[in-house]
Amino acid sequence: MAEFVLPKGSRPVRGKEHPAPEGVKNPRRFRIYRHDPDQGGNPRIDTYTIDEKDAGPMVLDALIHIKNTIDPTLTFRRSCREGICGSCAMAIDGTNALACIKETKSCRNGVVAVYPLPHRPVVKDLVPDLTALYAQYAAIQPWLKTQTPAPSRERKQPPEERAKLDGLYECILCFSCSTSCPSYWWNEEKFFGPATLLQACRWILDSRDEAAPERLDQLEDPFRLYRCHTILNCTSVCPKGLNPARAIAEIKKMMVERLA
Amino acid sequence: MSEKQDQSQPRPRPVSPHFQAYHLPLQALLSFGHRVSGVVLSAGMFVIVGYVWLAAFAPENFALIKGLLATPAGRLALFLWTGSFCYHLFTGLRHMIWDTGAGLEPPFYRASNWVILLGVPVCTVALFVLSGGPP
Numbered sequence: 001m002a003e004f005v006l007p008k009g010s011r012p013v014r015g016k017e018h019p020a021p022e023g024v025k026n027p028r029r030f031r032i033y034r035h036d037p038d039q040g041g042n043p044r045i046d047t048y049t050i051d052e053k054d055a056g057p058m059v060l061d062a063l064i065h066i067k068n069t070i071d072p073t074l075t076f077r078r079s080c081r082e083g084i085c086g087s088c089a090m091a092i093d094g095t096n097a098l099a100c101i102k103e104t105k106s107c108r109n110g111v112v113a114v115y116p117l118p119h120r121p122v123v124k125d126l127v128p129d130l131t132a133l134y135a136q137y138a139a140i141q142p143w144l145k146t147q148t149p150a151p152s153r154e155r156k157q158p159p160e161e162r163a164k165l166d167g168l169y170e171c172i173l174c175f176s177c178s179t180s181c182p183s184y185w186w187n188e189e190k191f192f193g194p195a196t197l198l199q200a201c202r203w204i205l206d207s208r209d210e211a212a213p214e215r216l217d218q219l220e221d222p223f224r225l226y227r228c229h230t231i232l233n234c235t236s237v238c239p240k241g242l243n244p245a246r247a248i249a250e251i252k253k254m255m256v257e258r259l260a
Numbered sequence: 261m262s263e264k265q266d267q268s269q270p271r272p273r274p275v276s277p278h279f280q281a282y283h284l285p286l287q288a289l290l291s292f293g294h295r296v297s298g299v300v301l302s303a304g305m306f307v308i309v310g311y312v313w314l315a316a317f318a319p320e321n322f323a324l325i326k327g328l329l330a331t332p333a334g335r336l337a338l339f340l341w342t343g344s345f346c347y348h349l350f351t352g353l354r355h356m357i358w359d360t361g362a363g364l365e366p367p368f369y370r371a372s373n374w375v376i377l378l379g380v381p382v383c384t385v386a387l388f389v390l391s392g393g394p395p
Binding site: 004005006007009010012033035037040042043091093094095113115116117118119120121122123128129180182185229230231232233235236243245246249250252253 | 274
């Protein structure tokens with residue numbers, strides 16, 4: 001059900017203000033969501049002002065700079081720092097993005113607001129609990145399913161069939177899209193969400209896969225697939241430039257076509 | 261005893277901000293408006309059905325409702341319904357294009373946002389004026 005406000009215990013309160021260092025030339029303010037499970041209480045918004053030239057150009061560079069020099073308790077996930085692992089997905093400046101490829105300069109109003117991915121249980125600071133999303137991804141059985149006996153070598157796929165997977169296989173499962181979707185915020189137990197549906201589309205379209213009818217059967221459900229109302233936040237945020245909305249539309253089309 | 265329970269049951273985790281911290285792009289706001297205009301149109305349908313239903317009993321009722329709709333409040337309601345109709349028509353047509361799998365690329369939906377935002381006021385005023393306002 002649509003809920004527009006946060007539960008009482010989840011509402012962020014004003015937190016600590018970390019002033020700018022002495023003689024700062026290019027100050028840049030960061031408003032960062034903090035939650036410490038050991039202390040409990042409401043989450044808070046801490047403010048840090050750093051000199052832009054002390055950190056690299058991306059938001060992740062600034063977060064690492066803050067963690068190294070101002071506040072070692074600041075917690076976030078990161079790994080590859082080049083937009084391929086999907087670990088540092090978070091809500092930056094009101095939009096889900098990968099911190100490692102989101103330029104600090106691109107944020108509006110000179111203040112960089114950094115929150116965890118929206119409408120998730122927060123483990124600590126900028127680390128959301130994504131267990132439910134991984135479980136939904138597992139539910140679509142994201143692997144090649146076949147009935148025919150295995151050939152002596154690999155299962156072959158002509159280039160034109162392989163081309164159908166372009167725009168689908170590149171997904172890095174950062175879940176920026178699913179957690180940007182209002183429909184997913186309100187039906188996360190039942191709606192599969194754009195990331196998982198894009199992957200479902202990837203396996204349905206794979207010419208080597210022989211389980212497309214069963215895969216479509218699984219999605220034929222008022223919630224799993226049809227909670228998508230084409231709000232398009234998924235396509236707007238995807239840091240890899242993919243189009244989950246189109247993948248979902250393709251699945252909906254296949255649902256109709258198989259009735260004909 | 262209570263300490264043991266505390267350990268076995270972890271503290272509930274806060275829910276991260278969603279609407280509060282999210283900057284909804286234009287196409288998401290228009291999607292929200294599609295639903296609102298649908299609700300407004302449903303309310304308007306009750307009035308139309310009531311109009312016809314009451315008028316079926318006596319001609320005086322017909323004149324009575326006509327009078328009510330001619331008041332400033334009635335005119336405003338009719339104008340808002342006309343606006344909701346145009347809005348729902350424009351966004352609805354875009355939804356039908358999307359249902360074919362077309363038009364889901366950012367250049368199309370960003371441009372069509374503005375077609376809706378400019379087309380709806382024009383269409384609303386034109387319909388309202390051409391129909392002569394209230395009955």
